[in-house]
Amino acid sequence: MAKRQVMFTFPRKLIKEPVIYQLSRKFEVVTNIRRADVSEDRGWVVLELEGDDKEIDAGINWVKETGVRVDPVVGDIVEG
Amino acid sequence: MSFATGLRCRKCGQEYSLQPIRVCDFCLSPVEVIYDYKAMAGELSHQKVSAGPSTMWRYRDLLPVKGEGEIDIGTGFTPLVKADNLGRELGLGQLYIKNDCLNPTYSFKDRAVSVAVTKAHEFGFDTVACASTGNLAASVAAHAAKANMKAYVFVPANVEPGKLVGVAIYRPNLVTVDGSYDDVNRLCAGVSQSYNWGFININLRPYYAEGSKTLGFEVAEQLGWRSPDCVVAPAASGLLFTRIWKGLQELSTLKLIGPVNTHMYLTQASGSSPIVHAFDVGSLHIHPVTPKTIVTSIAIGNPADGYYALMVARQSGGGASSATDEEAIEGMKLLAQTEGIFAEAAGGVVIAGLKKLAASGAIKRDQLTVAFITGAGPRTQEIVADVVQSYRVQPTLESFNEVLGLKV
Numbered sequence A: 001m002a003k004r005q006v007m008f009t010f011p012r013k014l015i016k017e018p019v020i021y022q023l024s025r026k027f028e029v030v031t032n033i034r035r036a037d038v039s040e041d042r043g044w045v046v047l048e049l050e051g052d053d054k055e056i057d058a059g060i061n062w063v064k065e066t067g068v069r070v071d072p073v074v075g076d077i078v079e080g
Numbered sequence B: 001m002s003f004a005t006g007l008r009c010r011k012c013g014q015e016y017s018l019q020p021i022r023v024c025d026f027c028l029s030p031v032e033v034i035y036d037y038k039a040m041a042g043e044l045s046h047q048k049v050s051a052g053p054s055t056m057w058r059y060r061d062l063l064p065v066k067g068e069g070e071i072d073i074g075t076g077f078t079p080l081v082k083a084d085n086l087g088r089e090l091g092l093g094q095l096y097i098k099n100d101c102l103n104p105t106y107s108f109k110d111r112a113v114s115v116a117v118t119k120a121h122e123f124g125f126d127t128v129a130c131a132s133t134g135n136l137a138a139s140v141a142a143h144a145a146k147a148n149m150k151a152y153v154f155v156p157a158n159v160e161p162g163k164l165v166g167v168a169i170y171r172p173n174l175v176t177v178d179g180s181y182d183d184v185n186r187l188c189a190g191v192s193q194s195y196n197w198g199f200i201n202i203n204l205r206p207y208y209a210e211g212s213k214t215l216g217f218e219v220a221e222q223l224g225w226r227s228p229d230c231v232v233a234p235a236a237s238g239l240l241f242t243r244i245w246k247g248l249q250e251l252s253t254l255k256l257i258g259p260v261n262t263h264m265y266l267t268q269a270s271g272s273s274p275i276v277h278a279f280d281v282g283s284l285h286i287h288p289v290t291p292k293t294i295v296t297s298i299a300i301g302n303p304a305d306g307y308y309a310l311m312v313a314r315q316s317g318g319g320a321s322s323a324t325d326e327e328a329i330e331g332m333k334l335l336a337q338t339e340g341i342f343a344e345a346a347g348g349v350v351i352a353g354l355k356k357l358a359a360s361g362a363i364k365r366d367q368l369t370v371a372f373i374t375g376a377g378p379r380t381q382e383i384v385a386d387v388v389q390s391y392r393v394q395p396t397l398e399s400f401n402e403v404l405g406l407k408v
Helices: A019-026 A053-066 B037-043 B046-050 B056-062 B084-090 B109-123 B135-147 B161-168 B181-194 B205-211 B213-222 B239-253 B274-281 B306-315 B325-339 B345-359 B378-387 B397-404
Strands: A002-010 A029-038 A043-051 A069-072 B004-009 B031-035 B080-082 B095-099 B127-131 B150-156 B173-177 B230-234 B263-269 B319-323 B369-373
Touching (some): A019 A053, A029 A053, A043 A053, A053 A069, A069 B181, B037 B239, B046 B056, B056 B109, B056 B213, B080 B213, B084 B095, B084 B325, B084 B345, B095 B213, B109 B135, B109 B205, B127 B135, B127 B181, B135 B150, B135 B161, B150 B161, B161 B173, B173 B181, B205 B239, B213 B239, B230 B239, B230 B345, B263 B274, B263 B306, B274 B319, B306 B319, B319 B325, B319 B345, B325 B345, B325 B378, B345 B369
Parallel strands (some): B095 B369, B127 B150, B150 B173, B230 B369
Antiparallel strands (some): A002 A043, A002 A069, A029 A043, B004 B031, B080 B095
């Protein structure tokens, strides 16, 4: 079982969508929220995903397709 | 000796021993090194620092390293020059340039990497790694060569090969990744969890961060042990900006300088300016963006320390300013043509930001202002290739006089 620490950033149109709930229903991925800040026009959630690497990858791809931005929790790693 | 006592989460305060970790286990926020400042104060004095080497390692007591086995390629104590010509152009009477182009691999990254690779050595890693398109890669490769360690450098495949010469010369293992920047980010996050390596800006990041404090220390010492009235510095991940501030604060805590009343101004390229945007709209959230700028050395869309950089700008009574690519290039030219310093485009962003801050009156003529130039121009000189405009003459005095319109 692998763990992946990520940040989801929600645009306004997706604030009311239960994306994280659906992620855990559609894929074999345990979602564990550690920090979050959601307001009426935008929101972010820092969470740990646990599961098979392939399931996590597929789940993340699905989340991106919904329009949510997914970033590593450590921020961008590629520097100038 | 080391006065570092551990690591502490910047968000929830959870403490850890000094070890290679990337984020707090509980809230997944960045961790930072904490020190015993009381013990440190008993050891440090102006005289002791001044008697040290003419490198960043004169501040060894303020860094989280043990013993004297630092991996040093001669970094730091770079010039702080009074910029009277540029000051006249901008209407600033006390302007200084901290010229960090003059580090061994031509950027401030040497400061951070020197500490990170020293810690990697202490922790027993035999390999260090990073993901970078330029300055960081060169610095990591150079320090690994000096430390006799293996280095892996990850690069997106679309980076121009010419940019990598200054990296490959140190003979790291260069890994070009077929994919976007996001793909490289994701791969490196995975690699750092799968291999027992010292990943410079992941599991060594708390130590990497501390090296940048020496920029703040040096400026204060070079000004005769005082903090500037205003600082203008570039922000990519935001780490450097926060550490200049931390450096000044630490000197004040140790009573090596007086209270810090410095206004901290950060600058970003317009095409990658999530921190400036958050400052402008009064938000505490840094909304990630996809960078679109030629200023690649500071093009970070999801800045790891963006929130903390934002807080420093706000709490110090400073601000944030962005510059377009065109303004950055004009800034590069202005700095070169007034002060003789050929900076990379990030330096152009700093000068363009400084110009706006001076014009708007945010920075006043009599305020002692330090602009931080953190990387040299030659690595990406093609972006100003249009400056080459020569007089074409035949190899005769007659032709020379004719073309230049001069008379003997």
